Each structure stands twice: as structure tokens, then as C-alpha cells.
Amino acid sequence: MKKNWYLVTMFLLLVLMLIACSEGSAGTENTEADDVIEIVWYPNESGTDMKSSRDEIGRVIKETTGKEVEHHLTTDYAIAIETLVNNNADLAFMGAQGYIEANKGNDAIQPLVVPTGPSGTLDDAVYHSWLAVNVDDQENFKADGDFSLDTIERKSMSFVSTSSTSGFKVPASGIIEHFSKKEKYADLTEENLMEGGQLFSQVLFGNSHQGSAVNLLNGNAEVAAFCDTCVENYVEVAEGEANTVGAVYQVQDDASEPFNKLGGSEFTLMSVTPVLNAPFVANLDVLGQEDFDKLQEVFTSDEIANNEQIFVPEDSGESGLFFKSDKERFAPVEDSWFDPIRKLSEQ
Structure with a gap:
């Protein structure tokens, strides 16, 4: 009997040692910098019209690091964030809220x-960040001649994703601040805005800014949240001044998917809120400090600032991720720069 217990004990110790060794090896393998740099893109930047910009950024990264670059396109914010958090990507371009969530899940992720x-x-x-309504319905969203948030109560609403800064976090904060002053909605929360039956009659998520805009234009939602930069390749100002309440935008006749069947459709802005620009972020455990430093140096260089395939001239008529109207360029930024967005969760 004693011999049997001894054998069982030794067997268990051996199993525990093998598990420990296996976990140690897996951890090292997951965080070891290799010769491929993986970039994960949000749905907003995964469209075919953005391919030339993605490819040029990839070319610069390959030339700078000497490593191959692989692009991972997504249809869901959560997938992009988790890919980075789980050490399956080196870099991502994401909004401030997405970065904050990723950094909270893995502090190796830095701007x-x-x-x-x-x-x-x-x-x-x-x-x-915009709240938009269809032009033909705009009078339904006015009180005494001016747009009013009071009018969105019991309306159908489209957001982008709960991880979207300008497509959920910022507009939700403004809506809660407005309605929580009313006794009926004193305890209104973000969770209440995620589904119908609370403030809204129905809530949709477009999974991209383009998708949220399409929800509005095709009649699935009466109000939609999305941002200016994610739809600027598809729409143009038809009336008023850009990024002002009351401005009317029209879908271009030759707009690509998902707006290709919506040419001429118009919407107007009932709310406009400035939002901190979206960062490129890196998982330092995967990318490594050396490549991080190299990429930060080249991204912030005059060469990149003057690269018209990355900063597309605003009047060129070409699609792109970033546009040049004056002195736009990339700049380094600290984690604390995003604290104003973090504080929205504390309200």
C-alpha cells in the first residue's frame, strides 16, 4: 500500500511539473517578438477603399523594422481589441475607448x-462625434425651432459599438447627462442605453461607423451616432458648415460600399461633440521596445507627414485614413492624454 501511495504521489508531482513547464513555455512563446508584425484594424478601417492607406503604412513598417507585415481586417470592435489584448497582434489603430479597454486588459498595450x-x-x-437624423424627419427632433435631445426619447437609436469612443461612449455620456436631470431618468446608465425599452424604443449597433450611418439612411433607425472621419470618404456637405449643428450631408453618387446604393441620401446633424483623436497602439510584449522606438521615430518624421499616401491631400478627391488640410502629422502621446475619456466612465 505504501509503495502504491508513493507511486501515485510521484506521478502527481510529475504531472504538475509538466503543466508548469508547459505554461511557462506558452507564456514565453506568446510574448516573444518575432519577424512578422501583425496589425489589426477596426471594421471602420477594414474596407476596400482604405486598402491603399493600409498598404502604405504596412510598407513603412516593413521598411523600418525589416519584418514582414500582416494585416488583420475585422468586422467587430471586440475581436480587434481581444486580438491585441491576447498577444495575437503587435499594432492596432483604435479609438480612445478601445485603447483604454485594451490597456486595462493588458498593460503592455501603450499608445x-x-x-x-x-x-x-x-x-x-x-x-x-455626431448624432444625426434624416433630413426629411428633422422637424420631429426640434423644439421651438432648435434641435433638442428631449426629442430622442422613445425613438429608435443606432450606435456603433459599446467599445466605440465617438459612436457610443461620448454620445452616451451626453445623453445621460441631459436626461438624468429629469426625475424619470435620474438613475439612467450606459446599460440602459444599450437596449430598447428604457430611453429608446429600439437600439441597434452598426458594428462600424459606416454601419451605424447606413442604419439611419435605410430607415432602420431614426437617430444614429457616428463620427465625421469615418464617413468623410462617402459623404459631402450639401448645406451649412461642416461639423456644425444643422449641417446637411449628402451621400456621394459614386460612394463605395456600404453606401453604394444610397447615393443622394441626406442626413443632418442634431449634435456635434469634439473627441480626442484615435491612436495607433502597440503591444510592447509582442512588438518589443526596439521596434516600438523605431516606429515611433519614423511615424513622427517629416517624411511620413509629407507622404501623400498616408496623409492624403484634402482636395485630392482620393480616399484615405488620414487627410492633410494644413500641418497634420503624427505625434507621440502619453497614456494620461486619454484620461478625459476614462473619466466619462466615472460619471
């Missing part, structure tokens, strides 16, 4: 650069 504003600095490094 690489953000595109500046027209001044070439971080002072005006913002884009815009």
Missing part, C-alpha cells in the same frame, strides 16, 4: 502615436 490637428500639434487633435 504609439496619434494624428495631430491642422496645427500640427495635439492642441486641436480632435474629430467629431
